[in-house]
Amino acid sequence: MHARTLAALGCFSSFILLATLSVAQQSVVEKYKLRYGGLRWSVSFGSYEGVERFALDELQRVVQRFVPYVVEIRHAAEPLDREKNLILVGTRQNNPLIAGLVDKGLVSVPSAPQGYTVACFPSPWSAANKVAVIAGADPSGVLYGVQEFNKRLAALPAETSDDRRKAFDRLPEFKITESPVIENRGLWSWGYVIYDYKRYLDNMARLKMNQLIIWNDQPPLNSRQLIDYAHSRGIKVIFGFHWGWGIENLDPVNKEHLGQIKSQVIQKYERDYRPLGLDGIYFQSFTETRETKASGRTLASLACEWINEIGGALLQRYPDLRIEAGIHATSIMDNYPDLKPLNPKIQIMWEDAGVMPWPYDPVLEFPRPRELGNLQETVAYAQKLATFRPGSEFLMIAKGWTALRWATEFEHHGPFILGERDRDFLKGRLAERSPRWDYVNAGWMERYPHALRFLRELRGASTAPMTVLGLVEDGLFEAKIQPSVALLGEMIWTGYALDSCSPNILWIGV
Numbered sequence: 001m002h003a004r005t006l007a008a009l010g011c012f013s014s015f016i017l018l019a020t021l022s023v024a025q026q027s028v029v030e031k032y033k034l035r036y037g038g039l040r041w042s043v044s045f046g047s048y049e050g051v052e053r054f055a056l057d058e059l060q061r062v063v064q065r066f067v068p069y070v071v072e073i074r075h076a077a078e079p080l081d082r083e084k085n086l087i088l089v090g091t092r093q094n095n096p097l098i099a100g101l102v103d104k105g106l107v108s109v110p111s112a113p114q115g116y117t118v119a120c121f122p123s124p125w126s127a128a129n130k131v132a133v134i135a136g137a138d139p140s141g142v143l144y145g146v147q148e149f150n151k152r153l154a155a156l157p158a159e160t161s162d163d164r165r166k167a168f169d170r171l172p173e174f175k176i177t178e179s180p181v182i183e184n185r186g187l188w189s190w191g192y193v194i195y196d197y198k199r200y201l202d203n204m205a206r207l208k209m210n211q212l213i214i215w216n217d218q219p220p221l222n223s224r225q226l227i228d229y230a231h232s233r234g235i236k237v238i239f240g241f242h243w244g245w246g247i248e249n250l251d252p253v254n255k256e257h258l259g260q261i262k263s264q265v266i267q268k269y270e271r272d273y274r275p276l277g278l279d280g281i282y283f284q285s286f287t288e289t290r291e292t293k294a295s296g297r298t299l300a301s302l303a304c305e306w307i308n309e310i311g312g313a314l315l316q317r318y319p320d321l322r323i324e325a326g327i328h329a330t331s332i333m334d335n336y337p338d339l340k341p342l343n344p345k346i347q348i349m350w351e352d353a354g355v356m357p358w359p360y361d362p363v364l365e366f367p368r369p370r371e372l373g374n375l376q377e378t379v380a381y382a383q384k385l386a387t388f389r390p391g392s393e394f395l396m397i398a399k400g401w402t403a404l405r406w407a408t409e410f411e412h413h414g415p416f417i418l419g420e421r422d423r424d425f426l427k428g429r430l431a432e433r434s435p436r437w438d439y440v441n442a443g444w445m446e447r448y449p450h451a452l453r454f455l456r457e458l459r460g461a462s463t464a465p466m467t468v469l470g471l472v473e474d475g476l477f478e479a480k481i482q483p484s485v486a487l488l489g490e491m492i493w494t495g496y497a498l499d500s501c502s503p504n505i506l507w508i509g510v
Contacts, residue, residue: 034069039129039169042072042081044097046090051139051234054205055146056089059134062150063087066168068161082125085169087132087149090142098135108177109135114210115179116145118152120171132171137179140234144208144493148176181495182455183465186211186235188397189473190404192411195426197226197419199478205233207481207489213282213324213349213469215240220418223276236279238324241268243310245284252286252302253295261285262310269314280322282349287331299331300338311346319345324395329353329385336388349395349467350385354378357451360471362400362443362484364450375450382454383461394458395467398451401440401484402433402475409474419478430476437475437482444484452491459495468492 041063045056056073063071074081076088076095092099092109101107106124109117115137123129134149136142152174158164186209194200194214204212212235219239220226230237244250244261251257265283273281287303294302303325311323323346330352332339339348354372356362365374372378386394404410444451459466470488477485490496 036069039085040069040072040083041067041085041087041168042074043087043089044074044076044078044080044095045088046076046093046095046098046142047139048075050232052090052142054202054233055139055143058143058150058206059087059089059146062153063168066153066156066158066164068165080125082123082129085129085131086123086125087134089134089146091136091138095135098133101131101133102135107133107135110137110141110177110179112179113138114140114144114183115177116141116148117175117177118145118148119175121173121175130171130173140210143205143234144178147206147208148178178494180208180493181459182468182492184211184236184395184467184469185209185489185492186213186467186469187472187477188213188469189215189471191216191220191418192413192416193404193474194419194478195421195429195476196423196478198229200419201226201230201233201235203477203481204235207486208493209489210234211236211238211279211467211469213238213240214418215282216418217241217412218415219272219276221415222417222420226418227277238280238282238322239273239276239278240282240284240326241273243283243285243306245286245288250286251294252299252306253297258306258309261306262313265310266313266317274318280324282324282326284326284328287326287328289328289331292331292333292335298335298338300335303327303332304339304342307346308341308343312343315343315345323347324349326351326397329381336385340389342389344389344392347393347395347467348385348389349397349469350382351397351399353381353385353396356447357398357400357454358396360399360403362440362447362451364447375454379454379457382458386458386462386464386466391464393465393467394462395469397469397471398488399471400444400451401470401472401482402436403471403473405474426476426479429474430479433474433476437484441482441484444487448484448487448491452496455491456495 043059048056060071060073076090076097088095088097090098092102098107102109104124106121107117107119117133117135120130120132123131132149134142134145136145153168156164156167158167186204191214212230214237216239227237243265269281285303285306287299292299307325311325314321314323325346326349328351342348352358355364355375355378358378372381455468470485472485475482
């Protein structure tokens with residue numbers, strides 16, 4: 001026989017042998033008996049990219065705590081496993097199983113951005129099983145729906161692993177559809193006291209937060225990595241830097257000083273910030289004072305002049321740039337109408353406008369004259385700030401948690417790496433900060449209904465978008481979600497607070 005023919009026959013024989021082995025192996029796998037023979041859950045997802053990748057990871061992480069077997073995670077395009085309880089995750093657009101339930105009228109998905117529907121009901125494909133649905137209006141909605149589902153699992157009564165499994169298998173029927181009452185929710189912090197940026201951002205996402213302002217003297221060397229990571233969690237990142245804040249002998253009436261700061265800001269933005277892929281910039285200038293006038297002019301009118309001059313120059317070059325102007329109400333007070341001429345593309349981020357939730361301690365009254373001393377005055381003033389520029393957004397920094405220790409540890413800095421500290425350092429630092437957390441947690445648990453009233457009445461005053469960020473810095477938020485911060489997350493998402501909010505959310509985040 002010809003040598004080439006023999007070679008071909010040899011290859012063919014090898015192919016037959018491999019195919020035979022493959023069939024044999026397949027039959028062995030099919031006959032393999034699973035060690036856990038009880039009811040199982042599996043997950044059917046629509047996308048494993050971007051924010052939805054983190055959402056699916058979070059879901060798997062929590063569900064796996066409740067069951068002794070490896071939970072199967074299948075794409076929605078794969079054949080449906082009718083013998084298992086199902087968890088369907090995704091949007092109507094990327095998960096055809098969810099789309100089918102919507103078409104049958106079994107599930108409705110909100111159209112508002114970031115919204116979701118989370119539900120559990122008898123499976124339409126198998127009378128013996130149930131289906132849980134986590135359907136988002138968009139990828140962020142999927143993530144927030146997962147966090148809501150995880151929170152509900154955390155509330156199940158379970159002392160042992162067997163209890164957890166049984167409680168999960170008996171998950172009761174429910175249906176909830178939500179969208180945020182505050183469009184932008186998050187935290188504000190100096191960057192150098194964020195010690196683990198990944199866990200910090202993960203915990204923000206677990207509280208359904210979507211915006212972080214970080215203030216630095218100079219951008220961290222790893223800014224791009226931080227921003228990319230935040231975006232994968234559905235979180236916008238805005239970097240803050242000064243437009244005259246903290247500069248000695250700065251005279252807001254001096255035109256030369258204004259020109260110098262303007263040149264510095266444009267140069268710094270173009271050189272240090274524009275290349276980073278940020279979602280916007282934030283600044284402060286000279287309003288952190290209790291003086292309301294300088295050289296006969298109101299600080300409100302001077303701030304408006306500076307913001308329009310510097311911000312207008314930036315917007316002329318970069319018309320899509322998001323600019324948030326930090327202003328302390330202590331220097332504005334009743335002169336806020338002087339800010340009406342502010343460029344409508346520039347949004348005001350308000351601070352220090354009364355009692356709870358504005359001050360560093362969660363207090364209801366101030367003894368100081370001239371400032372807003374009680375809750376009613378605080379609410380009324382905030383409503384004015386939210387409406388005196390019709391159509392403009394309202395942005396605020398809430399306080400009452402942790403802040404820099406200005407007298408002992410604050411430091412201006414040069415280039416540095418943000419959020420890559422040792423885990424043992426985090427543990428020790430958390431222990432140091434525990435007394436402060438004990439104090440503010442107790443204050444918030446006692447007084448949060450007043451902050452809740454403030455937020456509700458503020459939301460009712462305007463239909464324009466709103467931003468509420470909590471000042472939580474050097475509080476080791478990355479190491480532990482404290483009850484009072486979990487409470488903030490719930491209030492700015494739903495407009496109400498759950499009585500059992502703290503343990504349910506803490507269980508997920510810690």
